[in-house]
Amino acid sequence: MNDILRKELLGSGASVVGFAGLRGVLNSEIAHLERAVSIGVDRNLNESTLRLLGTLQERAAKILKAEGHRYLCIPPDSDRIRNTFVSRLYPLVTHKMAATSAGLGWIGRNGLLISPVFGPRLTLATVLTDAPLKIGSPVESSGCGECSLCMDFCPSRAITGRQWSRHDPYVALISRKKCDSHKRKMRALTGKPNCGLCRSICPYGRDNKVSKIGQAV
Numbered sequence: 001m002n003d004i005l006r007k008e009l010l011g012s013g014a015s016v017v018g019f020a021g022l023r024g025v026l027n028s029e030i031a032h033l034e035r036a037v038s039i040g041v042d043r044n045l046n047e048s049t050l051r052l053l054g055t056l057q058e059r060a061a062k063i064l065k066a067e068g069h070r071y072l073c074i075p076p077d078s079d080r081i082r083n084t085f086v087s088r089l090y091p092l093v094t095h096k097m098a099a100t101s102a103g104l105g106w107i108g109r110n111g112l113l114i115s116p117v118f119g120p121r122l123t124l125a126t127v128l129t130d131a132p133l134k135i136g137s138p139v140e141s142s143g144c145g146e147c148s149l150c151m152d153f154c155p156s157r158a159i160t161g162r163q164w165s166r167h168d169p170y171v172a173l174i175s176r177k178k179c180d181s182h183k184r185k186m187r188a189l190t191g192k193p194n195c196g197l198c199r200s201i202c203p204y205g206r207d208n209k210v211s212k213i214g215q216a217v
């Protein structure tokens with residue numbers, strides 16, 4: 001099942017595919033869906049990325065359904081969709097939780113998933129399932145090491161510099177208030193609300209030459 005899913009998803013445009021075990025971290029309504037397929041594409045979140053990730057989730061769901069397994073697709077932007085079942089799940093089952101549990105990377109000082117290959121440039125989607133998938137080795141701690149580039153150059157000093165670990169997953173990495181305040185100022189000046197310096201400055205994945213051909217992690 002792992003190989004079938006991986007082959008199909010990488011062949012359809014995914015950059016990374018991983019398999020996570022989430023036993024004990026899901027709320028009771030979905031506790032039976034204790035495995036996750038974590039899918040990443042090497043693109044910014046925009047309409048075409050959403051479409052691609054939607055297609056990839058559909059393909060994974062089709063394979064799982066054909067084998068008689070249950071599944072629940074959590075879209076990449078489920079945190080922005082209001083008043084739906086998956087939007088209410090989002091704080092409990094974040095894509096970053098699934099991705100780190102699948103071994104795809106760690107949470108960097110900038111609060112983003114850092115893939116060793118693609119850096120902070122993946123957009124993620126998740127498919128929960130009860131299929132008996134072989135799960136990857138979770139990443140236990142940050143791989144940022146001594147690097148502090150994102151913190152040093154953040155224009156709003158929003159990045160605290162602390163390090164994520166699986167044992168302290170909710171450590172305060174970013175001051176959202178400071179970051180949002182800076183983005184509002186940017187919008188007033190340029191018409192664009194985004195900053196993204198902490199993403200673009202990260203050395204991981206910057207020179208990645210394999211991103212367009214896909215790679216399983």
Ligand code: SF4
Pocket residue numbers: 110153154155156157158159174178179180182183195196197198199
């Ligand atoms: S988006 Fe900009 S302001 Fe916000 S944390 Fe990143 S570098 Fe700082």
Ligand code: SF4
Pocket residue numbers: 108109110111114143144147148149150151201202203204
């Ligand atoms: S810029 Fe450096 S400290 Fe920031 S997330 Fe990337 S590796 Fe980690």
